[in-house]
Every structure is written in structure tokens, then in C-alpha cells.
Amino acid sequence: MEHPLPYDTLNPIALDFSPLNLLGSAAMRKPNNLHLVGVAHPHTSIFEGKLDSQFPQDLLITEQTTVTQSYDLALRLVTLLKEHGVSTGDRVAIYGPNTIWHLLIHFACAGVKAISVPLDQHYQPDELNVVLNDCAPKLVFAGPAQESRLLQTNIKNAFKVISLSVLPSLVTSREPALGNNLPNCNEDVLGTIIYTSGTTSHPKGVALTHANLWWGCRNFREVFEYSSDCVEAVVAPLSHIGGFNGTTLDLAYSGGTVVVIEGFNAETVLAVFERFRVQMMFGVPTIYQRLLSSSAFNMRDLSSFSRPLIGGSPLPLPVAQKMHEVGWFPYNVWGMTEQSASGTCLTPGMASLSLNGVGVPFPFTQVRVVDIEQAEAGVLVGVPSGIVGMLVCAGPSVTRGYWQDEGLSESSFIDGWLLTGDLGFVDGNGVIQFVARASDTVMTGGEKVLPEPVAEVLRTMPGVRDAQVVGIADDEWGQAVAAVLLPNLDFPEGVALNSFSDSEVLALVRDYAGQYLARYKLPRAIRVVESFPVSSNGKVSKLGLQDLFSS
Incomplete structure (x- = not known):
């Protein structure tokens, strides 16, 4: 499947996308720079x-x-992978809480052209059955809690399990592989499979090359x-x-x-910001909301932090403000x-145009807003500014498909453009505004209701700190x-609610x-809660919200 953007002409000399070889070059340039630091709250770590x-x-x-x-360490990991027979195209899973070993294992996999598969540490046995049967790993690195769940699975293929808690001693006892004898990874070499729920009933494996x-x-x-x-902090799950x-x-x-x-622990994250003079971090809106409301927020020196990257779900206007x-x-x-x-x-710099829009495309990504019904019929037709349509994208960072799912791969692209399933529009300032996932649209009495515009209105109601809107089953x-x-x-109206x-x-x-x-957009059911249910990656859980109405 050809991408509309000819990425091979943008940087024709960058033919080796191996992260291990790139790390080797960095080790020559800045050998003694502080590099990877693993931290945890004192009472929760799997490591000493x-x-x-x-x-x-x-x-x-x-x-x-x-x-x-x-x-x-990455070169020694290459040796360990080879000892366990890992070679080109084999999958190596990492199943545990965030550690620096997620990154080192990914780098080492490139040293044998294997594929790293970071798994959600909260997967339960039934979910593990699905993803492990799908990716069929040769080796799984697991945290202690995750090892016990692996024993409860029914996996067709046999794989070796290595505990993350003993991995440091295993690695340091190995000899490092020769750095001058490592393979290159061109634009076709798969680097990782990341499972995402998206809109399907079970996780789908997004296959990404090292070039992507x-x-x-x-x-x-x-x-x-x-x-x-x-200096960056990483608190979002590495899966x-x-x-x-x-x-x-x-x-x-x-x-x-x-x-x-x-x-994630708000006090630990804020301590990391001060201790290491952190400049940048990615987080979902919920993470930033909890940092801002932490009692430690005004006790820490956060002056170094200049790049708060935020995404994963819509940015509520009150949080942006x-x-x-x-x-x-x-x-x-x-x-x-x-x-x-x-x-x-x-x-x-675009804040004067919009506080919580999603901006404009990255330089090497193309994005269009197209007619939803036409896209579902296999034709891409652009829509005018202000009209909600489906966002489609293309470029060298975009996957070429899903792991072992040709049907989904074929149906997700039209002429090289990925059908994202996300809805949005371009406003009068040229800023793209995210509206909703197409699958989140509430169909009520024949009318389509987009949840986020309704939630935005509810957030302006006196006494409401935040609001989420979902569709629930209704007989009528x-x-x-x-x-x-x-x-x-903090306000009488909120206490009353x-x-x-x-x-x-x-x-x-x-x-x-x-x-x-409009009347058909008004809520027909309501719940007032102390906090929203969240998924393992910190996003508000749609299923968790719907479960609040099941009783």
C-alpha cells in the first residue's frame, strides 16, 4: 500500500532506523550523559x-x-535474546509496570530484528489469551503480578517467561554482543506491535516499523x-x-x-519534576488534572517544566484554562x-485561536476531513470548513496495517489514507477541532448526538467541575x-448537586x-460521582461510565 507522502525522498540517507544503532551513535557523542532513570513510589516498586x-x-x-x-546493557540483552533462540521476526513481549527495561528490550530486539510487544500491565487472563495467541511471542518478560496471571492463561504456543525483577542480574552476567556486527533496519522492518482497543470488540495489534x-x-x-x-519524565504506560x-x-x-x-502517583511525579529538572512529559488530561489538584503542586519547584504534552482524549476546556x-x-x-x-x-503559540482544539497536522503527516458516508462507501470527498467529517491521515509515521488481520488492514485504508474513525472539523481559524469517535456517537430516536458538545455545555453549569457524556441502552x-x-x-451549587x-x-x-x-440532545439519565472511572492508560473509561447506569 503506497503512502501519498514519498518519505524516501525527505531524508534519503536515513536508511537505518534501528534504535539500537542510533543509541550506539549517541553513546559515542555523549557517553557520560545521565540517560535512563527508573523511579517509583517507595511502597510500590517491583525492584529494590x-x-x-x-x-x-x-x-x-x-x-x-x-x-x-x-x-x-542493550548489547548484553541481545546476547540473552539469542540464547533463547530469538531471531528475525520473532515477537518478544514485555508485560509489567513501566520500567527502563521496556526501552532496553525494544532496542535489543532491533539487534536481532525481532519485534517488541509491550502489553498492558493490567491485562487479565482472558485478555491475555487473545493477545498472546495473536502475537505468539517466543519470550515474555513479566512483572511479579503479571507472572501469576500468565499461569492462568490458555495459550496455544509455548514461550519462555523471564521475571523483570531478576532481569538486571541476568543481563549483567552476559557478554555484550559486538556493536559492529548488528543488523540495519530499513523502512520495512517491523519494530513493534502495540495493542489498542479502538472500536473493535477485542484488542487489535497495530504493526509499526522502526521507520514509522x-x-x-x-x-x-x-x-x-x-x-x-x-530531560523527560514518562508516566503514561509504555504499553x-x-x-x-x-x-x-x-x-x-x-x-x-x-x-x-x-x-502514577501525583506526589512522586511532582517530586521527579523538581529532582531531575524535568522539561517535558506526555500525559492524558486526567493525569494533568490530578497533578494540578495535588496538595504538593505548590510545594515543588516546577520552573523547569516547559513542555506539557497532552493527548489521548479530548482536553476539557476547564483543564486547558x-x-x-x-x-x-x-x-x-x-x-x-x-x-x-x-x-x-x-x-x-496557537492559544489565541483555540484553547482546546487539536491544531494543525504535524509536518510529515497529512490530514483531511472527509464526508463520513462517502468514506464508508469507499470514496474520499472533502467537506467545507465548519462541517463535521471523518479525519483521515497519511504519511511515513502511519502504519501499513494490523498484525495478522488483512481484512481490517484493507478496510481501514482508502488509496493509502487511514480511516481513523475520529470525527472533527476545521474551524474558521484553520484549527482542527476534535468532536468524537464515530463509535461514541449516541443514536437516540433516529437522531445523532455527539457527546463532547453536550459535555462542554454541562461543564459551564454552576456547581459542575467536570462532565462526561455517553450513550446507554434504552428500550424506547x-x-x-x-x-x-x-x-x-468549593461552591454551594456543587454541594447541593x-x-x-x-x-x-x-x-x-x-x-x-x-x-x-436541542431537546433530543438533553441527558435522560444522570449520575453524580467523586471521580470518573479510568482505564489503565489514565483515560476516562467509556465502559466504566456506562456501567454506572447498569443498576
């Missing part, structure tokens, strides 16, 4: 470590390497304007594209400083696993619009929202 003297209550240092040491990932990083460099001297490739790989193989946080108030001017990214996370970006309407509210307990019955809140909400929305 040393309490940080500055923040002993919040910070455990589990690993710390220079660029040269990281390259040496490299071009995604090239997009980030151009727009975020950082150098390889940057998801935002954590894995959202500048993480680039800084890791370029010799920057990457601080990998084992699990709060970030601007504290001087954290967000880079709001619309990115999918299928694009190596690089679709569009709203930079801080097919689906009904349902809203979940977080009350703002928290004390009223659901039926009383619903009447108030319908009365308020009816001033701004």
Missing part, C-alpha cells in the same frame, strides 16, 4: 532501590544509567522544538503509544535523559497508535444520552442545558 535523599517519602530510585551503560516510529519522532522534534539534551513513542523513544536513542516512573493559569501552556496532540502518535498538534429510544458529573464542592437525588439533579441539568441544546 535507594530512597532519594531529597524526597525520601515520595521517590525511590531503582535504576540509573549513562548513555554508554544503557548501550552496554522514527518519523513520528521527527514530527515531534519539529513541533515541540526540543533537543537531545532534554500505549503516548508513553512508548510520545518523544520517549527519540530521547532514549538520542542520548537524552528519560526518567521512567513505575506507576487551569493549565494556562499556572503557566503550563499545553501542546494538545491528536495522535493515534496507527500514526505513531503524530497526527495534529495545537501549540502554545434505542440509546439515551447519559451524563456523569463531578460536583465542585452532591446532596440531591439523581432525579432532582437530572431535572436541574435538563433545565439548564435546555437553554443551549
Whole structure:
């Protein structure tokens, strides 16, 4: 399948996209630079470590390497992979909490042209059965909790399991592979399979080449304007594209400083920001919301933090406004696993045009807004500004398809353009506005309701701190619009919402929202909660929201 963008002419000398070879070059340029740092909250780590003297209550240092040491560990990992018979095209899974070993294993896989498969650490046995039977790994590196779940699976292929907690000693006891005898990885060599739920009933494996990932990083460099001297924190799961490739790989193989946080804890993240003078981090809106509301927020020196990258779900306007108030001017990214996370970006310089739009395409990604029905019929027809359509994209960072799923791969592309399933429009300033996933559209009584515009209205209601909208099954309407509210307990209206019955809140909400929305868009069910249910990657869980209405 040909991409409309001829990426081989953009940088014809970049023929080797191997992250291991790129790391080797970085080790020559900046051998002693602080490189990979593993940190955790003191009571949750799977590794032994040393309490940080500055923040002993919040910070455990589990690993710390220079660029040269990281390259040496990756070469020793190559030896370990070869001992277990891993070779070209084999899959190697990493199943555990965030660690620096996710990155080192990915680099080592490139040293034998194997494919790394980072798995969601929260997968349960039934989910594991699906993904492991699909990718059929030869080797699985697993955390302690994840090892016990592996024993409960019914996997067709046999694979070896190595515990992440003992991996450091295993690796250091091996001899390093020869750095001058490593393979090159051209634009066709698969680098990773990342499983994403998307709109399907089971996880789908997005197959990304090393070149896809490299071009995604090239997009980030151009727009975020950082150098390889940057210090980055990683708290988003490394099993998801935002954590894995959202500048993480680039800084890791370029010799920057990457601080990998084992699990999210707001106080630990803020301590990391001060301790390591962090400049950049990717997070979903929920992560930033929790950092901003942490009691430690005003206790830490956060002056170094200049590039808050945000994406994974729509950026609520109140969160965008709060970030601007504290001087954290967000880079709001619309990115999918299928694009190596690089679709569009709203930079801080565009804030006068829109606070929570998703901006314009990255330099090496093409994005169009096309007619939804025509696209579903196999034809791409553009729509005028202001009209909601489906976002389609193409470019060298875009996947060529899904692992072992030719049907899905064929149906997801038209003439090289990826049908994202996301809906949006171009506003009067030329800024792309994300509206919803096509699959999130609520069909009620024959009418289509987009959840986010309804939620935006509800967020302006006195006493409401945040709102989410979903569709739920309804015998009369097919689906009904349902809203979940977080009350703002700092105001009397919020306290009142928290004390009223659901039926009383619903009447108030319908009365308020009816001033701004057509009647069929008004919620027919309501819940008031202390916090939204979230998935393993920190995004608000649509299924979790719907479950609130199941009783």
C-alpha cells in the first residue's frame, strides 16, 4: 500500500532506523550523559532501590544509567535474546509496570530484528489469551503480578517467561554482543506491535516499523522544538503509544535523559519534576488534572517544566484554562497508535485561536476531513470548513496495517489514507477541532448526538467541575444520552448537586442545558460521582461510565 507522502525522498540517507544503532551513535557523542532513570513510589516498586535523599517519602530510585551503560546493557540483552533462540521476526513481549527495561528490550530486539510487544500491565487472563495467541511471542518478560496471571492463561504456543525483577542480574552476567556486527533496519522492518482497543470488540495489534516510529519522532522534534539534551519524565504506560513513542523513544536513542516512573502517583511525579529538572512529559488530561489538584503542586519547584504534552482524549476546556493559569501552556496532540502518535498538534503559540482544539497536522503527516458516508462507501470527498467529517491521515509515521488481520488492514485504508474513525472539523481559524469517535456517537430516536458538545455545555453549569457524556441502552429510544458529573464542592451549587437525588439533579441539568441544546440532545439519565472511572492508560473509561447506569 503506497503512502501519498514519498518519505524516501525527505531524508534519503536515513536508511537505518534501528534504535539500537542510533543509541550506539549517541553513546559515542555523549557517553557520560545521565540517560535512563527508573523511579517509583517507595511502597510500590517491583525492584529494590535507594530512597532519594531529597524526597525520601515520595521517590525511590531503582535504576540509573549513562548513555554508554544503557548501550552496554542493550548489547548484553541481545546476547540473552539469542540464547533463547530469538531471531528475525520473532515477537518478544514485555508485560509489567513501566520500567527502563521496556526501552532496553525494544532496542535489543532491533539487534536481532525481532519485534517488541509491550502489553498492558493490567491485562487479565482472558485478555491475555487473545493477545498472546495473536502475537505468539517466543519470550515474555513479566512483572511479579503479571507472572501469576500468565499461569492462568490458555495459550496455544509455548514461550519462555523471564521475571523483570531478576532481569538486571541476568543481563549483567552476559557478554555484550559486538556493536559492529548488528543488523540495519530499513523502512520495512517491523519494530513493534502495540495493542489498542479502538472500536473493535477485542484488542487489535497495530504493526509499526522502526521507520514509522522514527518519523513520528521527527514530527515531534519539529513541533515541540526540543533537543537531545532534554530531560523527560514518562508516566503514561509504555504499553500505549503516548508513553512508548510520545518523544520517549527519540530521547532514549538520542542520548537524552528519560526518567521512567513505575506507576502514577501525583506526589512522586511532582517530586521527579523538581529532582531531575524535568522539561517535558506526555500525559492524558486526567493525569494533568490530578497533578494540578495535588496538595504538593505548590510545594515543588516546577520552573523547569516547559513542555506539557497532552493527548489521548479530548482536553476539557476547564483543564486547558487551569493549565494556562499556572503557566503550563499545553501542546494538545491528536495522535493515534496507527500514526505513531503524530497526527495534529495545537501549540502554545496557537492559544489565541483555540484553547482546546487539536491544531494543525504535524509536518510529515497529512490530514483531511472527509464526508463520513462517502468514506464508508469507499470514496474520499472533502467537506467545507465548519462541517463535521471523518479525519483521515497519511504519511511515513502511519502504519501499513494490523498484525495478522488483512481484512481490517484493507478496510481501514482508502488509496493509502487511514480511516481513523475520529470525527472533527476545521474551524474558521484553520484549527482542527476534535468532536468524537464515530463509535461514541449516541443514536437516540433516529437522531445523532455527539457527546463532547453536550459535555462542554454541562461543564459551564454552576456547581459542575467536570462532565462526561455517553450513550446507554434504552428500550424506547434505542440509546439515551447519559451524563456523569463531578460536583465542585468549593461552591454551594456543587454541594447541593452532591446532596440531591439523581432525579432532582437530572431535572436541574435538563433545565439548564435546555437553554443551549436541542431537546433530543438533553441527558435522560444522570449520575453524580467523586471521580470518573479510568482505564489503565489514565483515560476516562467509556465502559466504566456506562456501567454506572447498569443498576
